[in-house]
Amino acid sequence: MTVSHSLQGTSFLITIDNPPVNVISAEVRRGLMAALDAAEAAGVARIVLTGAGRAFVAGADAREFDAAPVPPHLPEVLARVERLPAIAAINGAALGGGLEIALACRMRIAAPGATLGLPEVTLGVVPGAGGTQRLPRLIGIERAVGLIAEGRVVKADEALSLGIVDAVEADPLAAALAIPQDRLEATPSLRDRPVPVPAPEAVTAAQAMAAKRMVGQVAPPEAIALVEAAAELPLDAGLARERETFLRLRSGEQAAALRHVFFAERAATGRAPKGAEAREIDTAIVVGGGTMGAAIAYALAGIGIKVTLIEQDEAGAERARANVARLYADAVRRGRMTQAEADTRLAERLTFRAGYDDLPPADVAIEAAFESMEVKRAIFAALDKGLPATTILATNTSYLDVNAIFEGVSHPGRLIGLHFFAPAHVMKLLEIVRAETTSDATLATAFRLAARLRKIPVEAGVCDGFIGNRILTRYRQTTDLMLLEGAMPAQVDAALEGWGMAMGPYAVQDLSGLDIAYANRQREGLRDRPGIRYVPIADRLVEELKRLGRKTGAGWYDYPEGGSRQPSAVVEALVAGEATARRDWTPEEIAECAVLSMIEEGFHILDEGIARRPADIDLVLVHGYGFPRWRGGPMHHADRLGLPAALDRIRELAAQDPLSWRVPPLLDRLVSEGRTLASLN
Incomplete structure (x- = not known):
C-alpha cells in the first residue's frame, strides 16, 4: 500500500510510502484521495501528512511523463487538501510535487535534515500543481522567483529563514501533532492569503540569470512569467495557466532530453558487474x-x-x-x-x-x-x-x-x-x-x-581517447576543416555556443592550453598520417607564433591585459592564408556539421564496443565536455533528428569528403531495422 492512514485521537495521520523516495505515482494519488475520503468521513480536527522512510516526497514519478496524464491529477488532490486543516510533517526531501503537497497544507514543519525545492526547470518543465502560485503567496515574489527559476533546493534551516516552513523540529511528526488546535485553525490556507506584491526588479534579475546560466532553455522563462502572474491573477486562474504550461512543456523535446539524462544518471551507478564483490577503499x-x-x-x-x-x-x-x-x-x-x-x-x-x-x-x-x-x-x-x-x-x-x-x-x-x-x-x-x-x-x-x-x-573500453576525448578529437578535426573552408574561430565558437555548447572548441583550447592538444597531435603523428585531411593551423600557432592560450595571453584569441577573449587579427590572417575555399558558413550549418561529427564518432564507438550503450556516450559528453544537457547528449539528439535523416546527411558529407566522413555500419543497420538508439539502452 503506497498510502496508509490511521486515526490518532482527533488527528488523522496520512503516510506516503512509495519506496525508495516516495515519488507521486498514479497509485499514490489514488491512495491520497482515498485517505482524504476517510479523513472527511471521520470528521477529524486535523490531518498530518508525512512520508515513510527518509523522504517526505521527492517529486513526481517522471516515468509517467511520457504517457498521457492519469487521473486523479495532483492539482485535484491538493485542492482537497487545501480545504482541510492539514499540516505537513516533512521528514526528508520535499521536492517538486512533494513541496507542492506541503504548500497545500496550512502549516509545514521540517526535520533538520530535510531538503525543499521546486527543481522542475531542471527537467524542462515548470511546477504543475501550484508551486508557482502558492509559493509566492507564502514568501513573496522576490524570494520565490529566484528559487523557482533556478530550480534551487534549500536545506531546512534556509527554508525556515525564507518562510517556507513554520518550524524545524527533530521530530516533525510529533511537533505537528502537538500544535495547539486554535493556532492551526487561525492559520489560513494559502488560497485565503493576499495576492503577493509585484516585484519587477526581482523578476528582471531572474530573467537575466536564466539568460546567462540557462542559455537556450525554455522552462526557466516560462516559470518566471508564471511567478510574476501570481501578483496579477486570482489563484484559480494562475493554477490553470500553470497547469497548461506544465503539460505543454512536458511533451516537448527539451523535457524529453532532460528526462533522458536524469534517468541515465540514475542508472549509471548501477552498471557495476553483477555478482562481483566491491572492496571498500580506505x-x-x-x-x-x-x-x-x-x-x-x-x-x-x-x-x-x-x-x-x-x-x-x-x-x-x-x-x-x-x-x-x-x-x-x-x-x-x-x-x-x-x-x-x-x-x-x-x-x-x-x-x-x-x-x-x-x-x-x-x-x-x-x-x-x-x-x-x-x-x-x-x-x-x-x-x-x-x-x-x-x-x-x-x-x-x-x-x-x-x-x-x-x-x-x-x-x-x-x-x-x-x-x-x-x-x-x-x-x-x-x-x-x-x-x-x-x-x-x-x-x-x-x-x-x-x-x-x-x-x-x-x-x-580501450582506444585512443576512450569515449570523450575520442569524440572531442573528431569534433575539433571537423571544426578545423571549417577553417580551411572559409570559417573563422570566433564564428565557429559563436555558432556552437549559440546552439548550446558551454564553450566553443577554440575557447576551450585556449583555456586548457594549446600545448596540450599540440602534444597529442604530435603523438598521433597527424602531420604525416595518410588517409586524413591534415590542418596545419593549430600547429603553426604553437610552433611559429608561440601562442599557447590564456596562460600566455594569446591563443586562438587575444586576451589583452588578461581580460576577456578578443578575435585576433594575427590568427585570422593565418587562417585566411591556409584556407582552400571561401564558403559562407551559417551558424546553423556550423552547428549541424560539428554535432553530426560527434554523432558519427559515437556510432563507431558503440559498434566497436568502446561504449556499452548510447546513454553512456551522452553522459560523457554532457558531464565532461559541455554538451547542452537540455539536448540530451549527441546520441539522444540523433534519435530526435531521426536516424534516417542523420544517415542521409552523413552519406552526403561522406560523398563530399570521404577522408573525413564514414557512414557508420551501426547507423545503417538500425535504420534498415527501423530501430532507434534508445532501443540499445
Whole structure:
C-alpha cells in the first residue's frame, strides 16, 4: 500500500510510502484521495501528512511523463487538501510535487535534515500543481522567483529563514501533532492569503540569470512569467495557466532530453558487474601532485580516505602540498568548511613524500603524471615492486593505451583506468576504463569508489581517447576543416555556443592550453598520417607564433591585459592564408556539421564496443565536455533528428569528403531495422 492512514485521537495521520523516495505515482494519488475520503468521513480536527522512510516526497514519478496524464491529477488532490486543516510533517526531501503537497497544507514543519525545492526547470518543465502560485503567496515574489527559476533546493534551516516552513523540529511528526488546535485553525490556507506584491526588479534579475546560466532553455522563462502572474491573477486562474504550461512543456523535446539524462544518471551507478564483490577503499596513493593529482587527492581525502601523495623529489612534494593547500583554502573561502576543519583534514588525511622507497600499503594507487607512455610505465613498475599484490593500480591517462601502460605489471586483474576530468574535485564524470585484464571485482570497486565520490561513472573500453576525448578529437578535426573552408574561430565558437555548447572548441583550447592538444597531435603523428585531411593551423600557432592560450595571453584569441577573449587579427590572417575555399558558413550549418561529427564518432564507438550503450556516450559528453544537457547528449539528439535523416546527411558529407566522413555500419543497420538508439539502452 503506497498510502496508509490511521486515526490518532482527533488527528488523522496520512503516510506516503512509495519506496525508495516516495515519488507521486498514479497509485499514490489514488491512495491520497482515498485517505482524504476517510479523513472527511471521520470528521477529524486535523490531518498530518508525512512520508515513510527518509523522504517526505521527492517529486513526481517522471516515468509517467511520457504517457498521457492519469487521473486523479495532483492539482485535484491538493485542492482537497487545501480545504482541510492539514499540516505537513516533512521528514526528508520535499521536492517538486512533494513541496507542492506541503504548500497545500496550512502549516509545514521540517526535520533538520530535510531538503525543499521546486527543481522542475531542471527537467524542462515548470511546477504543475501550484508551486508557482502558492509559493509566492507564502514568501513573496522576490524570494520565490529566484528559487523557482533556478530550480534551487534549500536545506531546512534556509527554508525556515525564507518562510517556507513554520518550524524545524527533530521530530516533525510529533511537533505537528502537538500544535495547539486554535493556532492551526487561525492559520489560513494559502488560497485565503493576499495576492503577493509585484516585484519587477526581482523578476528582471531572474530573467537575466536564466539568460546567462540557462542559455537556450525554455522552462526557466516560462516559470518566471508564471511567478510574476501570481501578483496579477486570482489563484484559480494562475493554477490553470500553470497547469497548461506544465503539460505543454512536458511533451516537448527539451523535457524529453532532460528526462533522458536524469534517468541515465540514475542508472549509471548501477552498471557495476553483477555478482562481483566491491572492496571498500580506505587508503590510497596518488602519484603526481600537479593540478590533476592534487585535486584527486583532495577529493579522496574529502570522503575520509587517507592519501599519500608521491612526487619525484622533496621540492615536488612541497609543491604538491601547496597545490592541495590551495584547494582547502578555496573551500574555506567559499564557506564549505572552516579553517580548523581544513587544517585537520590536511594534517590527518594527507601525507606528502618523495620517491617510491618504503611505500605504505594502500587499497588503490592512482597515477596522475605527465601524459607520456615512458613516464607512466616507469611509475607502474615502481608501484608494482613496492606495493602489495592486492593494491588496485589505476592510471588517469586521457588518451594513452591502458593495456600498453600496464604491460609487464604483475597480478593484472587489479589494473584499471580511472579518467578523472579537471578539476577532479568538481567535475562529476569519471570514465572507468576496463583494460584487457581488469577483473570484475576491480571494476566493481571502481564503481563503488565513484559512488562514494558522488561521481557519474561510465565504463569505457580501450582506444585512443576512450569515449570523450575520442569524440572531442573528431569534433575539433571537423571544426578545423571549417577553417580551411572559409570559417573563422570566433564564428565557429559563436555558432556552437549559440546552439548550446558551454564553450566553443577554440575557447576551450585556449583555456586548457594549446600545448596540450599540440602534444597529442604530435603523438598521433597527424602531420604525416595518410588517409586524413591534415590542418596545419593549430600547429603553426604553437610552433611559429608561440601562442599557447590564456596562460600566455594569446591563443586562438587575444586576451589583452588578461581580460576577456578578443578575435585576433594575427590568427585570422593565418587562417585566411591556409584556407582552400571561401564558403559562407551559417551558424546553423556550423552547428549541424560539428554535432553530426560527434554523432558519427559515437556510432563507431558503440559498434566497436568502446561504449556499452548510447546513454553512456551522452553522459560523457554532457558531464565532461559541455554538451547542452537540455539536448540530451549527441546520441539522444540523433534519435530526435531521426536516424534516417542523420544517415542521409552523413552519406552526403561522406560523398563530399570521404577522408573525413564514414557512414557508420551501426547507423545503417538500425535504420534498415527501423530501430532507434534508445532501443540499445
